[in-house]
Amino acid sequence: MxxxxxxxxxxxxxxxxxxxxxxxxxxxxxxxxxxxxxxxxxxxxxxxxxxxxxxxxxxxxxxxxxxxxxxxxxxxxxFDGPSLTGDDPKHRAIVTMQQRRMESMVLDAVAAYFHHATDGLGPALETNQNPAWGEQQKQLALKGLDYANQVLAQQAYIAGEQFSVADITLHAGLVFAAFANIEIPQQLTHLKAWQDKVSQRPSFQS
Ligand SMILES: N[C@@H](CCC(=O)N[C@@H](CS)C(=O)NCC(=O)O)C(=O)O
Structure with missing residues (x-):
């Protein structure tokens, strides 16, 4: 492939x-x-x-x-190995739901802020910017981070007690947020602890 x-x-x-x-x-x-x-x-x-x-x-x-x-x-x-997308119908549905939430509430919102309200990839590529919408998306991303923090106060990972694709999407959202200079608010301690934990995974380091 x-x-x-x-x-x-x-x-x-x-x-x-x-x-x-x-x-x-x-x-x-x-x-x-x-x-x-x-x-x-x-x-x-x-x-x-x-x-x-x-x-x-x-x-x-x-x-x-x-x-x-x-x-x-x-x-x-x-490929073999622990499932990233859920083991049974209920778990699969929850992983899909949380994955989509981490996409729309965090990663895609950060991306929209970056492309619309900052220089983004530069003038040759950012030809259709809408800064006001980008700023709104930043606020959405901050709400999404707050939501993730609340979830992680209750459980080990975003879709339950098992690591999943939803955690990968949230991690990408945090990486993008750091690049776009969106700081994770200090009070989101569960989110920070989760970030420290998942960053130790060999897959995140490789
Ligand atoms: N929803 C898409 C998003 C893909 C996406 O936005 N990729 C970015 C790179 S991180 C891209 O291609 N950007 C090019 C551009 O903005 O012109 C996915 O899940 O693959």
Whole structure:
């Protein structure tokens, strides 16, 4: 399998952590996409992913899969190791719900702030900015962090007592928030403790 991405960008990070959790990093061939020069907006790349976003997974039969949640679902069911997406119908539903919440309430909100209310990726790429909307999204992200803190006061991980893809999404949201200079409020102690704990996982360090 090939993965088109940019190392260290927040969404590609999600897929790399999932592969590392499954001990499967060596099964992927990574192909660098020159995002800063707009390669992800060329007709050739848009054929792989019409939204023009990375990462994209290419299977050996030529199928392209985009959206991190879909890519990670494929990885989870393809490789051995503890489940990242839930073991039974109820657990799967809760993981999907929390994963989506961490996406919309944290990661995507931080991304919208970064792209709309800061210089983002620079003037050549940020051609449609709406700073007021970006600032609103920052407030949404702060509410999302507060929600995550409340959840983590009650349980070890975002979707229960087991590490899951929802934790990977929240971690990517925090990485992106730090990059965009959004500070985690001091009082969110459960979130900070969770961050310290998950950062120790070998997959997060690899
Ligand atoms: N919902 C998408 C988000 C992907 C995404 O936004 N990727 C960013 C990199 S972290 C990107 O391609 N940005 C290019 C741009 O903003 O022009 C997913 O889950 O894969």
């Amino acid at each position: 090939k993965i088109y991405d940019v190392p260290n960008f927040p969404n590609p990070l999600r897929v790399r952590i999932a592969l590392a959790e499954k001990g499967a990093l060596s099964h992927a061939q990574f192909v660098d996409v020159d995002v800063m020069n707009g390669e992800h907006r060329t007709p050739d790349f848009l054929e792989k992913n019409p939204t023009g976003a990375i990462p994209v997974l290419e299977l050996d039969d030529g199928t392209y899969i985009s959206e991190c949640s879909a890519i990670i679902e494929y990885i989870d069911h393809t």
